[in-house]
Amino acid sequence: MFTAIYPRVSTGMQVAEGYSLEHQIELCMKKAKELGIKNEAIKVYREEGFSGEDIERPAMNELRQAINDHLIDRVIITHPDRLSRDLTDKLYLCREFEARDVQLIFVDTEYQNTPEGQLFFNLMSVIAQYELSLIKKRTVRGRLTAVEKDKKIMPMRCPPFGYDWVEGRLNINQTEAEYVRKVYDWYLNDNMTMREIGEKLFAIGASPKRSTSGNWGASSIGRMLSSEIYIGRYYYNRRKVKKLKGQRTQAGKPKKTYTVRDRSEWILVEIEPIVSEELFEQARQQRIKNYTRSGNVQFDYLLKSLIRCGHCGRKWAGTTYTGRCNKATGIKLKYRCYRCPNVYPKVYGIVQPCPTHSIRAEILEEFIWDMVMEALSNPEDYIERLGGQVQEIVEELLIGAGIFKNQMDDKRKEIEKLKIMFRRDVITEDEFTRESHKLLKEINDLQSQLDLYEGQIKVHREQHFSRGENLKAVERINEFINSKGAELVYEEKRFIIETLIDEIVLKSEGEVLNVSIIGSLSGLIETLDVGMENDIPLALTKKLPLAK
Known part of the structure; x- marks a missing residue:
């Protein structure tokens, strides 16, 4: 049987305030030493970058599985809010640990399975949940104030292609901006498709910011041609995000719902444009034309959504190909086909x-x-x-x-x-x-x-x-x-x-x-x-x- 140490941090702010993973591990190791536990009998489950308001976290799931397999007999944590900030989740985990005879030990406080001990623990949990709500409220208010008054742009995981985030500003990346202008030129003047543009970008050495392989996706190119960022309009507070408690996506992430706020709530931050409004509007009109000319809504597909590729596992889709001209009408005929999406991957x-x-x-x-x-x-x-x-x-x-x-x-x-x-x-x-x-x-x-x-x-x-x-x-x-x-x-x-x-x-x-x-x-x-x-x-x- 092992003793588990569970440290957790969710933001860089916690690291600055002294809640780093290493500091938590050090405190837990010290506690284990006081209890006479040897290092070889300790397993550390590091949780980095995951909020305490959600019970579904990679290291936590791994720890719970080990407990379920009867590999762990005690868990050492610095403070109850590292376990969870949600009262219901915290109590659920405590009951789960107790049901498998796992001892829960906190460095900063005592936890006893007595009526008084549980009352004190519950009070601390309620306070932690209240603090989390206050922190979120203050953070949102502070961000909105900074954006609206100071015209600052909050740090982002990845700035849009063509821009670099520098101290609250989106500055033009001249190399990437040139590629953006080329995309507009190829799309409007050379009548290139998304695929042709993507292959052209790859061939000349342009790499998307979020891709490790250097491959371009149709959605990335589409954003270049449709986002108002490229004409100097960055909107903050456009979407309202709500996390659905207890629900997760197929990828394992917390399930969220997104609603678009009323336009009056949007906050506009003007930045330096890369393309003109005239060029942007031409691209928008061209996309509308391309969309209305494409698609298969006028055709029926008897086997729709039922075909799977035996090579790559992808679902086949119905599409159309353009054939020869009808001699009588001079109109090119279209015929229906089924095709694996990976024949021409996006x-x-x-x-x-x-x-x-x-x-x-x-x-x-x-x-x-x-x-x-x-x-x-x-x-x-x-x-x-x-x-x-x-x-x-x-x-x-x-x-x-x-x-x-x-x-x-x-x-x-x-x-x-x-x-x-x-x-x-x-x-x-x-x-x-x-x-x-x-x-x-x-x-x-x-x-x-x-x-x-x-x-x-x-x-x-x-x-x-x-x-x-x-x-x-x-x-x-x-x-x-x-x-x-x-x-x-x-x-x-x-x-x-x-x-x-x-x-x-x-x-x-x-x-x-x-x-x-x-x-x-x-x-x-x-x-x-x-x-x-x-x-x-x-x-x-x-x-x-x-x-x-």
């Missing part, structure tokens, strides 16, 4: 595109529809295959699950590389946090897909098929589809596809596209009120030759 620079192929929408939609209808129109064969070839289906699903496992392993390796880079001071803490959270989100997305596959594998392995009942259910579904007539409208087809199919996985192999469908007949069974208790899985695989 990060421009040295990026390995996905090796898969785009495919015409009508070809894939017809192929998928025929696969499903073929299975349902011959229910005896399908039920026989489910009952007699379960192992073959399981093996196909295991291959798909293996793809996601490998991708998750790759993402975890990337996180370990980030840790090494952070320890060696190659990247900053902000960069480490941002990139690791992004990778964790991707891992969570992959885990969701893996769970889907493993659920299907479990159903196939454990289900005892009742041939008669299953045959009746599939025949009833087939009757329902046939009753709609030969020509189903889009909404009817979409309902059937969306109800039956959980996911379609596409993987290119030379001139062939491997198509795997996983889903369930339960949705339509419930709709038709067949009265089946067991689920009938839908698992189909087939190869689609690609047009040369």
Whole structure:
């Protein structure tokens, strides 16, 4: 069993006031020595840059897991407000520690599990929470005063591209400003796309401030062309942020809601512009034109949100390509396609595109529809295959699950590389946090897909098929589809596809596209009120030759 030391700081101000991690560790080590605890029996869980108002913190989560695994028998902390500033969270942690026989020791105060001790502890917690509210209120008021009266710009994690933050001012970075002007010139005069601009910036050696790889994203270029900062208008107090207690994003960050304040509450700080208002307005008008000419709102995509790439794991999207001119009208024809986003990734620079192929929408939609209808129109064969070839289906699903496992392993390796880079001071803490959270989100997305596959594998392995009942259910579904007539409208087809199919996985192999469908007949069974208790899985695989 180990003794845990938990130091926490959230801001540089705490360091200046004597609450640095090293100072806290020193005080806790001294306390441990007084208790006769040897250094080799101590583990330190450092928490840097996380507020005490939120219970979900990396080091705290690691500590709680170690306590849950019965590896820790006591925790030493300098003061109760280092544990948490929220009374409810603090009491919850104390009860959690007590339930696992973990002794909680504070350097600056005594904590006893008696009515009097708990009363004193609760009073201190209430005061700490009140102090936190006052600090936040005073900080916000002080910032607004500094911005409004002194026209100061508060320190920011990363100033906009083209500017440097220097002592409360945004000063033009002449090198970056020149790149900004080039972006406007390429966009308006050379009619370059976002991709072409991103690749051009990368080629001439321009690096975005927030990227460690040097690659440009479409959103970064879009901000250059739409932010009023570049015409000398910096607005403070535009958004109101509210943290949702107990809720977190997929990346693990506290979930927040953002609302835009009334424009009368915005505070304008004028800075030196990089481009003229005329040029900025031209770019705005051009973006409006580009937006109205693009997009696929006028087209229907039967397989929308159901296709996943078997190479990179990304969801495929529907898009359009422009074909040859119609000889009669002289208008260029557009045709629908499905495409993996990583075929043309929106990060421009040295990026390995996905090796898969785009495919015409009508070809894939017809192929998928025929696969499903073929299975349902011959229910005896399908039920026989489910009952007699379960192992073959399981093996196909295991291959798909293996793809996601490998991708998750790759993402975890990337996180370990980030840790090494952070320890060696190659990247900053902000960069480490941002990139690791992004990778964790991707891992969570992959885990969701893996769970889907493993659920299907479990159903196939454990289900005892009742041939008669299953045959009746599939025949009833087939009757329902046939009753709609030969020509189903889009909404009817979409309902059937969306109800039956959980996911379609596409993987290119030379001139062939491997198509795997996983889903369930339960949705339509419930709709038709067949009265089946067991689920009938839908698992189909087939190869689609690609047009040369």
